[in-house]
Amino acid sequence: MNRDCELCRELLPWYAVGVVGAAERIHLEEHLESCAECRAEWAQVAELARAVQETLRELPSPGERVWGGITARVQPGPLARVDVGSFLLGVSVWLTVRGRHVLLGGDLRLLGRKYRLFAEEA
Numbered sequence: 508m509n510r511d512c513e514l515c516r517e518l519l520p521w522y523a524v525g526v527v528g529a530a531e532r533i534h535l536e537e538h539l540e541s542c543a544e545c546r547a548e549w550a551q552v553a554e555l556a557r558a559v560q561e562t563l564r565e566l567p568s569p570g571e572r573v574w575g576g577i578t579a580r581v582q583p584g585p586l587a588r589v590d591v592g593s594f595l596l597g598v599s600v601w602l603t604v605r606g607r608h609v610l611l612g613g614d615l616r617l618l619g620r621k622y623r624l625f626a627e628e629a
């Protein structure tokens with residue numbers, strides 16, 4: 508794997524969630540056109556990101572009253588965390604309380620690195 512491939516692989520999780528800068532995006536897309544191995548990697552990362560986002564959209568919302576009750580009783584800090592996959596490739600979805608807000612977040616683990624997919628108020 509050459510340096511372009513390494514850079515491409517590092518950027519793919521960010522590219523999947525649309526947070527790559529314009530210059531990096533152009534370089535990445537040019538590389539993907541010319542490199543079949545990175546295109547295959549991109550297909551897997553994109554599918555994983557799509558599946559995570561689709562699953563999260565399908566989760567039922569507990570409603571404002573329930574969240575209000577939770578945030579009133581729970582101390583700040585982590586509430587729950589679900590890890591799927593392995594050290595090489597996996598996804599974590601977590602809930603944490605910060606002040607009076609409950610944050611729902613997701614991380615993508617790729618080759619021992621962690622990439623934030625999203626973090627938003629639940």
Ligand SMILES: [Zn+2]
Binds near residue numbers: 512
């Ligand atoms: Zn490549």
